Amino acid sequence: MLLSCTWLSELLGRPLDVSPPFRADDPFSAVNIAARLTNLGLEVEGIEYFELPKIIVGRVDEVTPHPDASKLNIVQLFDGARTIQVVCGASNLPPVGGKVAFAPVGAVLPDGLELSERELRGVVSNGMICSETELRIGSDGEGILVLPREWEPGALLQDLVPGIRDAVIEISVTPNRPDALGHLGVARDLALALGCELTLPAVPVPVPDTAKAMPELVTLEAGDRCPRYLGYALEDCSVGASPLWLRVRLHRVGLRARNNVVDVTNLVLFETGQPMHAFDRQRLDGERVVVRTATAGEPITTLDGIKLELSDDDLVIADAKAPQALAGVMGGEGSMVGEGTTRLLLEVAFFEPRAIRRSARRYALRTDSSHRFERQVDFAGQLELAAARAVSLLHQISGARCVAYCDAQAKLPVPAPITLDPDHVGRLLGMDIAADEIARILQGLGVTLDQSNAQAWRCEPPSFRPDLGRNVDLIEEVMRHHGLDELPARHSSSPEELMVLPEDPVRRLADALTDGLRANDLHEHVSLAFTAEDQAMLFASEAEPPRSPDDFQPTQLVRPVNPMRLQQGCMRPHLLPGLLDAVAYNLGRHTRALGLFEVGRVYLWPLTSDQAAEPTGPTAEIDRCLPTEPYRAAAIRAQRASGSAPAGELARAVTRDLSAALARVGLHAQLRAPAQPRTWLHPGVQVGLWIGDRQVGVAGELHPDLLAARDLSEHELGYGELWLEALPPLPTVQFADVARFPGTTRDLSLDLDQRISSAAVLAALTSAAADSGSSTDDPPRLANADEPRRPIELIEDYRGAGVEAGRHALLLRLNYRAGQRSVTDAEVQALHDKVVAGALEQLTRVDPAARVR
């Protein structure tokens, strides 16, 4: 909302200093007014200063055509002292004796142009005759500004028209302050803060006594939606341009002048905050209005030519036949005031705020009117003041006479009185404020006080402050005006014990895994939680029932109703798309290898069949209707491919990243085939991470098709993720005694089909070792080595010379030790032979060629 300081000064009954440089110690300078407003909760966004120091009134004394330019005239202009020659190209130059706005040589226009003597096609021009737009006092750039004939030549324009010199302060008005959407409301706050008397807008020509009550002028059918409707019938209106002061004033607050009738309604709107609308009464069927709800589908064309099909929730102002205005939002084209309008029906109404808001939103028509109505305008004094002021100004400016009126009322709101204990103010704020000060502030804001009970004041808020409904609202008013500079920083004390709330274990786990992944050389990325539908669908599956925690069906995607763009059409069901975006972003900008991770939530609707953990507590009813938001911890590594087919290095690195992160929180994952192959990973380069018989994650190389679709085929990408909801609770470590006797090792090299994984070999060896029981007390067993802390160590997965194509050689080291003694070579060799034989027996079942090398 733009505030004109000139306008405010009229309402404050004293001048304000509106031109820079301001005096810092003058409380009435624009800059200090602005500071005051911010402290009152009307936050200032900026100040702009306007002035026209050298623009004067010029009299046209002679006009002759330019000899060499058909569109230019040579004007002899009298500036009050002498006659000056000016060249002018305007087509609306007034005849001899007419007055114009003249910028002489040396004047500086608002856009910074300094005028100098110059030649236009051989004729000297000593200055310029200006338009409204050039002077920044209006939006009419069509021709020059023609001034009233009676004005004295040579007079400074800004001395004749208030508001040319001005400071305009932009404030942002919070939704609780409809009263501050007019200069009057802001002036009321300022008057109290600055200690001046508020001067209400003048009503020089009140509604004449001769105007008669005419109940048939307004039929109030929907009284619940429009508790009060003041209608005025005016005759003999002469529609034309508004006087300059009015056009300047509207321009200063950001409005475009239309015609004198519309301009008056806008002026009063920005003065009092009360929107109003003038109909051409001649064009109203039956010369009257009906306030009713629309029937569904009923058409209307608005002032700005938009055709709407109305809903039965819309309130309309209709004539005897059809809607003529979407109430409180915008007038209709059919009864618009224009040239030739002589009879008016002026509407000054109070509409039910919520319905106006629904209509405005329904058609995306946010207007100055709807903005105020939906915040609730005054239904009493200020409404009547606004009506009287408008009727009076219309008479003054357009000659319109009020001949009849109708004050149609239904059930008006009844502001409830508020009980306020003045001590409560200090108790809530934590500072002492005297009762007198509280009373001064509240009364200054228009609150009627009955202080007969010193501990329970009866406070009646004014009808223009719908936000004052409870005692805390009054306390806020006291706080605003008393100021918070003296508020101490002081802790309060309570007799009650605070309970310690339980920690969310998933949040803790997410933080721990974040640290775990970061401890590798990975960088944490935060991606937006949205993704495109097609990206999300890459991960959808038809498996029913789901076979692993990351399985979901297309209908489980969570979608915003109103996404900002297509690429953000659904909530991410997976972390990969966001990480891939980041990878693509990087690979497009530099050639470095890259490792990123993200720990965050994905969003999925539960299947009706799998009601997960049944929510409990007071929010359970809502919680049952929410999607699930499980956490994922994902890592990705990318680098330019080396040329030869990738050996899965990055996929291995990521698998290791995830295992390491788990190890850091005390969880040890086994690697084996995923419960179900992931379609978005390379079919031959993927692995499941398992804890016990639960798969807790998956890792691998991205599927070549996916890379191709992302234009990343030149790169090798490894990706893996953990599903936090599948992880067991973090274990508390149980101490085990330190092994005191040395063990011994045996190396083993196996020749195997490449599809036999090391995980399968480990499983075979482990189970063979378990089966080779011994009768001895404390026999040697497969046991953890000192380094690494594993019984079987994978040393090499070799493919190449000496190994047939399609096969690999796996080199392993097995560790044996006994519990309480040293082992002998012979007994270990015997055990080892048994273990190898047992394992080979299992492996040859799947690969008959499996053998020891």
Place this chain on the structure above:
Amino acid sequence: MAADATASPQEQLDAALLAFESALPQVSSETQLYDLQVQFLGKNGAVTKLRSLMGKVPPAQRKELGQAFNRVKQAIDEGLAGRKLALAQAARELDLSRHVDLTFVPDPPRPGTLHPITQTRRELEQVFRRLGFDVVDGPHVEAELYSFDKLNIQPDHPARDMQDTFFIARPEHDPREGAPSLVLRPHTSPVQARTMLRYGAPVRIIAPGTTFRRDDDPTHSPMFHQIEGLYVDRNVTMADLKATLYRFVGAFFGEGLAVRFRPSYFPFVEPGAEFDMQCAFCFDGQVSHGCGLCKQSGWIELGGSGMVHPAVLEQCGIDPTVYTGWAFGFGIDRMAMLRHGISHLRHNFEGDLRVLEQFTSP
């Protein structure tokens, strides 16, 4: 070295000693020294073998020969020991003469990093934990009821426009007639409502988390992060809020920075105020002189705050005639950008390695 059979035992001993003494300086390692020792004093050593001559000399000469024999042996032992010491010293000196340039080492591996938003969130959590707050979060997809209605933001009220909100559609497979309307939470305030509903009063929490609004421009991202604080108890005042914010600013940005309030409006508090802190980036211990970050004002706007609206307490099952409370909230992303001097919001969510790798942290 063959013993000269014609020489007397004495002469043979002398010759052996001479041979030893001429060989000794040639020895340059412990193994050679050992070989020399074996050559003279070993089981078949040159000197050891001469011991057998003892029986071949007349008894009268035996004593003298024995003494000579011992002298030679002792001389050899001493020679060996001396040479051994010299060798060790030479080896030590050689070792000490090594010179390695330890200013020339391979670059350490680049450490992994935490996102600046994570770092800032964690530090905020730590500070508030020290001030006695519990940390709570809630769902991102949240009921409109908890996001607005319970927070005194009524349907069809313009206060709903203070944030442009994403709404969430029910899934096709489970439309559920009459199910609550859902949104992406536009602030973390629903966590306050949930916590009050579940635990009642007194309660003191912070709720840091991810939030969403339909804004996308150079200074707004549709996803961002917020932290809110809530304290509900008996006798809680606005002065207490100021004291808490003051302590927070001191712990997070540095001691001595002032906090001030400016009246404002947030539907869930009444009275409501924005709070600013004295600019920490141009603070000389007394005064903030103005800088680019505070737009020369000496103050940095942090966020919104106020006394919890009694209607909110009522909606969340707390009796406002017994309890009062305060709440505050501010953006984590902006706090992170301020702390690290991050120039542009987009750096937060693009995942540029060259940006992320800068944010090393303890």
